[in-house]
Each structure stands twice: as structure tokens, then as C-alpha cells.
């Protein structure tokens with residue numbers, strides 16, 4: 001029981017933001033967002049000493065590894081045209097040449113793009129439903145980590161989320177453009193050329209609605225919308241909150 005748990009008055013110990021239970025070893029530091037977004041060449045050139053990490057259970061963290069790999073293999077082909085994007089794309093080609101397991105995954109992802117005429121990734125729509133769910137799962141992990149960082153509360157895992165992805169040159173969804181144009185709009189990325197994000201909470205009839213916008217490599221826009229489970233009494237929110245263990 002740590003004496004430093006001042007931020008979270010409801011919990012006896014510091015929780016793991018992924019499972020909601022108290023942190024117990026073995027733990028490790030989760031990079032939020034995932035470390036794989038940053039090319040080694042960028043790390044070598046710049047002193048990235050302000051990357052956000054959050055301690056979590058090691059097992060909770062590694063349960064995302066395969067989906068994170070899939071996420072990166074799906075998105076990196078759209079990253080070209082910015083400094084951070086070009087660097088990660090070069091790493092992607094490098095891996096393709098050297099790492100058979102990664103090359104296999106990349107070929108699988110590339111075949112999925114061939115099936116999509118616009119070349120656009122929309123979870124659950126263009127790519128196979130199941131793989132869209134894998135991408136959404138990684139996106140939701142990032143949002144949960146950032147939400148925990150900003151608010152100190154754990155967003156339940158099982159919430160219903162609406163995720164969109166916009167490739168470079170495509171028009172982002174209307175709500176994103178509206179949020180971006182709000183006079184008090186701010187972004188929070190520590191290295192915005194690699195990863196930037198904004199978030200808002202709006203009052204709606206059913207309670208509150210969270211809206212997040214993320215920008216990867218200055219190229220790909222991801223939006224996530226979801227109910228605020230503490231102010232909403234829809235079935236999904238109630239069930240998601242009930243499934244959240246209290247850290248003791």
C-alpha cells in the first residue's frame with residue numbers, strides 16, 4: 001500500500017489502468033502511446049526525454065503486443081510524407097527485408113489493402129471486421145492511458161467506442177473539424193510531429209459524450225467517441241462500469 005496514492009482517493013493502492021486492479025509485481029512501464037510509433041532514427045536524432053510512461057501489470061501490457069504489431073503494420077503504409085512518418089516507413093521496409101515474422105504480417109496487411117479500393121482503413125468496414133476490432137482495441141488502450149494520465153481515473157475496458165481513421169488527403173469526419181475549430185481548442189502531444197491529440201467532453205441528452213482526436217506522424221487522423229460511463233445509464237456503460245474491479 002503506497003503512501004503516494006493521493007490522486008486516487010477511492011483506491012487503496014495505485015491501480016493498473018488496463019485492468020483496474022491494484023499494481024502488484026511483475027509490472028512494467030507502458031508507453032502511451034505505444035513506443036513502436038517512433039522510429040529508432042528519430043530517437044537517435046532527438047532527445048525524447050518526455051515520453052509518457054505509466055506503470056502497469058506486465059501481463060496486462062503484453063496482452064496487447066500482437067494487436068499493437070498489427071496496428072503498426074496496418075498504419076505505417078500511410079505514414080509517408082512527414083519527418084517522423086518517413087522515418088518509421090523506412091524502418092518498416094527494413095523490417096520487411098530482415099524479419100520474416102514481421103514480413104509475413106505485413107504481407108497479410110497489404111493484401112487487405114488491395115481489397116479496399118480507396119486504400120482507406122476504417123475499422124470494421126474496409127478491413128475484415130475482426131481485424132478492425134484489433135485496431136480499435138489498440139486505439140482504445142491509448143485513449144484509456146491518456147485519460148488516466150490527465151484525469152487519474154480508469155476508463156472501463158468494455159465501453160462501446162466509435163473509432164474512425166482518416167488517411168492523408170482524405171477529409172476527416174465533420175465532428176473532428178468542428179472540435180478542431182472551437183476557439184479554445186488545445187492539443188497535448190509532447191512530440192506533436194510524432195503523436196498529437198485533443199479531447200473534449202460534451203453535454204448531450206443522455207449524459208456526457210467524450211470525443212478524442214489523435215494525429216499520427218502528422219499524417220493519419222484517428223477519432224474516438226464514447227459515452228461517459230459515469231453519467232450514462234445505457235446498458236453498455238452500466239455493464240462496463242460493473243466489470244471494473246476496485247483496486248484494493
Ligand SMILES: [Zn+2]
Nearest residue numbers: 016019057060
Ligand atoms: Zn493490470
Ligand SMILES: [Zn+2]
Nearest residue numbers: 227232234237
Ligand atoms: Zn452509455
